[in-house]
Amino acid sequence: MKDQYGRTIDYIRISVTDRCNLRCVYCMPEEGVEQVAHEEILTYQEIVRIAGLCARMGISKVKLTGGEPLVRKGLYSLVRDLKRCEGIEQVTLTTNGVELKSQMEELAKAGLDAVNISLDTLDAGMYASVTRRDMLDQALEGLKEALRYPQVKVKINCVPMRNVNEGQWTTLAGLSRDLPVDVRFIEMMPIGLGKEFQGRSQDDILAALRKAYGQETLFYGKCGNGPSIYVKFPGFKGRIGFISAISHKFCGECNRIRLTSEGFLKPCLQYENGTDIKGPLRRGQSDEELAMLIEDAIYRKPRSHHFEQAEGEGFEQRQMSKIGG
Ligand code: SAM
Ligand code: SF4
Numbered sequence: 001m002k003d004q005y006g007r008t009i010d011y012i013r014i015s016v017t018d019r020c021n022l023r024c025v026y027c028m029p030e031e032g033v034e035q036v037a038h039e040e041i042l043t044y045q046e047i048v049r050i051a052g053l054c055a056r057m058g059i060s061k062v063k064l065t066g067g068e069p070l071v072r073k074g075l076y077s078l079v080r081d082l083k084r085c086e087g088i089e090q091v092t093l094t095t096n097g098v099e100l101k102s103q104m105e106e107l108a109k110a111g112l113d114a115v116n117i118s119l120d121t122l123d124a125g126m127y128a129s130v131t132r133r134d135m136l137d138q139a140l141e142g143l144k145e146a147l148r149y150p151q152v153k154v155k156i157n158c159v160p161m162r163n164v165n166e167g168q169w170t171t172l173a174g175l176s177r178d179l180p181v182d183v184r185f186i187e188m189m190p191i192g193l194g195k196e197f198q199g200r201s202q203d204d205i206l207a208a209l210r211k212a213y214g215q216e217t218l219f220y221g222k223c224g225n226g227p228s229i230y231v232k233f234p235g236f237k238g239r240i241g242f243i244s245a246i247s248h249k250f251c252g253e254c255n256r257i258r259l260t261s262e263g264f265l266k267p268c269l270q271y272e273n274g275t276d277i278k279g280p281l282r283r284g285q286s287d288e289e290l291a292m293l294i295e296d297a298i299y300r301k302p303r304s305h306h307f308e309q310a311e312g313e314g315f316e317q318r319q320m321s322k323i324g325g
Helices: 044-056 075-083 100-110 124-131 136-146 168-178 192-196 202-213 278-282 287-299
Strands: 011-015 061-065 090-095 114-118 153-158 182-186 217-219 229-232 240-243 256-259 264-266
Touching (some): 044 075, 044 278, 044 287, 061 075, 075 090, 075 100, 100 136, 114 136, 124 136, 136 153, 153 168, 168 182, 168 202, 202 240, 264 287, 278 287
Parallel strands (some): 011 061, 061 090, 114 153, 153 182, 182 240
Antiparallel strands (some): 229 240
């Protein structure tokens, strides 16, 4: 499936809930977000139907996200059913890891291919102030449990923020020296509460890592579905990745679309426009009719984001927890 600019779209991020057990300062307000009624959220069956239609168009990779996907009951059953869909080659998950310890075994059995664990700091006090919850130990238990399943690739994601988790990148990157995990630094994007924080650039992080770990080598090779640049430091088991949507804009290679938990298909992270799929699906439209809606939304995917401007016409007003990252 190609969009109007000839980009191949083969990856969908599906948010399964807008609820979360953490309140990361750059993602969710302290009081949480207005909760969407349960019946407004796509059922697992509906998600599988939409993902199956996307798979027929060549969208073979699915990332489950949220809110926090593990707060939705029985997520493993969705993983299992997606893995059974013809054309879906890969099902992965992004989570804060807090509930992973108790769910990892079922997820691995269901065929989960990879898990990304969001971890902005390894300091318990800082974790509690960034996430507004004292749950670092649970997240680390989740990471430990994930590493028991070598068939499931594990990555750690950190959003570096000026004056918030300063200095933590060296410690976090150190995890990939000792463990077979990739650690990735994701540039802060001006979406929702993210607008109130100043990120740290790839160059700043790399400079700090060089001081601690020596000269890196650029890693050539496929490490995931996204636009990360990966490097490797001497003696490290895993790699260090950078996803720098602003300083190293990669819209020309963008391969993804997003489906919110309310069934809204979003072709670009920064723009609020997109297509409601849930309404037509619940009104009984056929697979062919739904497929046309999806194809049309993909075709009209914007050429690029304009994150260099925080505000603009049609810019997304939702919090990131409503979109899924
Ligand atoms: N709760 C899960 C988690 O934390 O991984 C899944 C949803 S969360 C919205 C997905 C990712 O988006 C997390 O890694 C989070 O750090 C990241 N994120 C949230 N707001 C962001 C922002 N403004 N800029 C960049 N990344 C952001
Ligand atoms: Fe929850 Fe993930 Fe947002 Fe943190 S980043 S508040 S864990 S959805």
